[in-house]
Amino acid sequence: MTANQHLENTTAQARPSSIIEPAYLDRGLDALVARLDQNRELTADAKRALRNAAGPVTVFDAGAEMSRQHSSPNHSLLVAAGTAARSNLVENGERQITAFHLVGDFVDLHAFHSDRLDHGVDALTRVTAIPFAHAVLGRLTREYPELIQLFWRSSILDAAIHRQWLVAMGRMTASRHMAHFFCEHYLRAKAVGLGDEFSFAFEITQAQLADALGLSTVHVNRVLQELRGLGLFEWGHGSVTILDWEALRDLGQFDETYLGAIGN
Amino acid sequence: MTANQHLENTTAQARPSSIIEPAYLDRGLDALVARLDQNRELTADAKRALRNAAGPVTVFDAGAEMSRQHSSPNHSLLVAAGTAARSNLVENGERQITAFHLVGDFVDLHAFHSDRLDHGVDALTRVTAIPFAHAVLGRLTREYPELIQLFWRSSILDAAIHRQWLVAMGRMTASRHMAHFFCEHYLRAKAVGLGDEFSFAFEITQAQLADALGLSTVHVNRVLQELRGLGLFEWGHGSVTILDWEALRDLGQFDETYLGAIGN
DNA sequence: CGCCACTTTGAAACAGTTCAACGTCAGTGG
DNA sequence: CCACTGACGTTGAACTGTTTCAAAGTGGCG
Numbered sequence: 176m177t178a179n180q181h182l183e184n185t186t187a188q189a190r191p192s193s194i195i196e197p198a199y200l201d202r203g204l205d206a207l208v209a210r211l212d213q214n215r216e217l218t219a220d221a222k223r224a225l226r227n228a229a230g231p232v233t234v235f236d237a238g239a240e241m242s243r244q245h246s247s248p249n250h251s252l253l254v255a256a257g258t259a260a261r262s263n264l265v266e267n268g269e270r271q272i273t274a275f276h277l278v279g280d281f282v283d284l285h286a287f288h289s290d291r292l293d294h295g296v297d298a299l300t301r302v303t304a305i306p307f308a309h310a311v312l313g314r315l316t317r318e319y320p321e322l323i324q325l326f327w328r329s330s331i332l333d334a335a336i337h338r339q340w341l342v343a344m345g346r347m348t349a350s351r352h353m354a355h356f357f358c359e360h361y362l363r364a365k366a367v368g369l370g371d372e373f374s375f376a377f378e379i380t381q382a383q384l385a386d387a388l389g390l391s392t393v394h395v396n397r398v399l400q401e402l403r404g405l406g407l408f409e410w411g412h413g414s415v416t417i418l419d420w421e422a423l424r425d426l427g428q429f430d431e432t433y434l435g436a437i438g439n
Numbered sequence: 440m441t442a443n444q445h446l447e448n449t450t451a452q453a454r455p456s457s458i459i460e461p462a463y464l465d466r467g468l469d470a471l472v473a474r475l476d477q478n479r480e481l482t483a484d485a486k487r488a489l490r491n492a493a494g495p496v497t498v499f500d501a502g503a504e505m506s507r508q509h510s511s512p513n514h515s516l517l518v519a520a521g522t523a524a525r526s527n528l529v530e531n532g533e534r535q536i537t538a539f540h541l542v543g544d545f546v547d548l549h550a551f552h553s554d555r556l557d558h559g560v561d562a563l564t565r566v567t568a569i570p571f572a573h574a575v576l577g578r579l580t581r582e583y584p585e586l587i588q589l590f591w592r593s594s595i596l597d598a599a600i601h602r603q604w605l606v607a608m609g610r611m612t613a614s615r616h617m618a619h620f621f622c623e624h625y626l627r628a629k630a631v632g633l634g635d636e637f638s639f640a641f642e643i644t645q646a647q648l649a650d651a652l653g654l655s656t657v658h659v660n661r662v663l664q665e666l667r668g669l670g671l672f673e674w675g676h677g678s679v680t681i682l683d684w685e686a687l688r689d690l691g692q693f694d695e696t697y698l699g700a701i702g703n
Numbered sequence: 704c705g706c707c708a709c710t711t712t713g714a715a716a717c718a719g720t721t722c723a724a725c726g727t728c729a730g731t732g733g
Numbered sequence: 734c735c736a737c738t739g740a741c742g743t744t745g746a747a748c749t750g751t752t753t754c755a756a757a758g759t760g761g762c763g
């Protein structure tokens with residue numbers, strides 16, 4: 176991914192259609208609020224103000240760089256559709272994905288509090304996102320303190336997910352780790368209304384999953400075959416179907432407490 | 440660690456000395472504010488209110504359980520002295536430490552937003568901590584929105600550190616990972632005034648370090664010898680001395696951006 | 704039809720683990 | 734004051750989960 180491709184993707188891909196914009200904006204905001212404002216603390220005023228603070232809907236192609244590691248963005252992006260990933264590059268060219276972002280996730284929100292990004296953000300699928308200028312967010316949080324609570328909660332959830340990844344990476348075998356990951360991703364996807372009862376959209380390559388789990392592509396492939404063989408889930412054509420939730424949960428030693436009460 | 444030992448440690452160890460309390464409270468709060476309020480947004484009023492919200496100073500022995508995994512504490516603890524660790528147990532009895540907490544760290548602050556803890560907190564050394572009741576914190580944040588900003592920033596920093604650990608665990612060799620860890624811990628310790636120019640207090644066992652790095656005790660020992668052999672640092676009698684910062688930084692591919700501008 | 708990105712397979716190499724033993728040191732009690 | 738204890742650090746050798754390298758298979762798409 177070169178600098179030019181980046182520009183191409185972020186600017187040329189913008190779709191200033193006045194018809195689709197409101198729909199995407201609502202989808203993103205609804206998912207955000209549904210996940211993080213379960214106690215209904217947010218006033219209608221605050222929601223309206225947040226909605227008005229939105230910049231123009233932007234579309235990124237799969238593979239596009241949404242923000243660059245070490246850059247200093249003056250806005251944060253709310254995902255309205257698609258899947259994005261935060262990742263860090265290490266010197267030998269390998270990379271580690273530290274988070275996946277789905278609809279309703281405020282990517283880079285922490286950039287509002289620190290001027291240089293410690294990671295990059297890439298679009299794994301085609302991603303539709305809505306920018307919120309930091310200047311506007313600053314004004315908004317002064318006016319509506321309950322919004323800071325919402326944002327704080329978002330960072331808390333981020334950290335909680337990171338911690339579980341640490342546990343899985345540090346003290347689980349590859350199979351358990353992968354099982355844990357699919358449990359988490361299934362619940363997160365379901366919480367924002369992606370997919371139905373036991374299936375969810377998962378348009379990602381094995382190499383990208385490897386970068387998230389801290390494994391090699393080859394090993395991801397083998398572990399995947401093992402879990403498939405155990406009849407835990409199916410994965411194909413960009414969609415995962417959970418076949419044996421109990422067993423998957425068990426293998427991954429998955430305890431959903433840490434997700435809080437996201438979604439339903 | 441049994442439930443009884445826990446009670447013993449949390450209650451019997453409390454030292455209600457009216458002489459030492461203010462000193463510890465100030466130490467904890469000063470470190471907290473110094474790390475997270477660099478832009479001096481916090482009003483004197485807010486600081487005073489926070490100070491008044493403090494509960495009685497509590498001392499935990501080394502090894503004591505400060506809060507239990509899956510419990511629902513009604514307060515959060517601010518570390519005023521000593522080192523604590525958040526850790527998760529996995530089924531085979533192993534554990535993964537996900538964070539170390541030094542002076543000025545608000546342990547469990549996120550518990551304010553979710554009722555069950557997804558991890559336990561242990562005192563690694565003798566720890567002096569100050570409890571803040573969630574009820575009081577709730578009132579405080581309504582009255583002083585700038586405090587939420589401070590807490591939010593604290594969660595953001597937590598998450599940033601977690602991410603770097605993920606990168607180190609997932610894509611670095613044990614030696615690099617350990618080098619990275621010592622870089623980070625050195626800067627964090629220095630930021631809150633522990634130790635001098637090139638040394639800092641580090642009263643931890645190799646087994647605990649292993650639990651943090653996701654390695655076996657044996658391997659931690661060997662890697663430690665390797666790094667010592669390279670002349671990167673010394674570690675003994677509860678104190679680490681950095682001998683070759685450049686080389687250590689290099690080996691750990693350490694980029695301190697993610698720590699924000701903590702401390703000085 | 705042929706290309707390209709992605710998935711799958713096999714075999715050899717390796718980083719890190721496990722097990723089991725021994726060394727060291729500070730504290731404790733006789 | 735010395736022997737005993739227990740927690741912690743160190744060592745060696747065998748073992749294993751995962752990586753690496755290299756090649757072949759699959760499938761969607763222009």
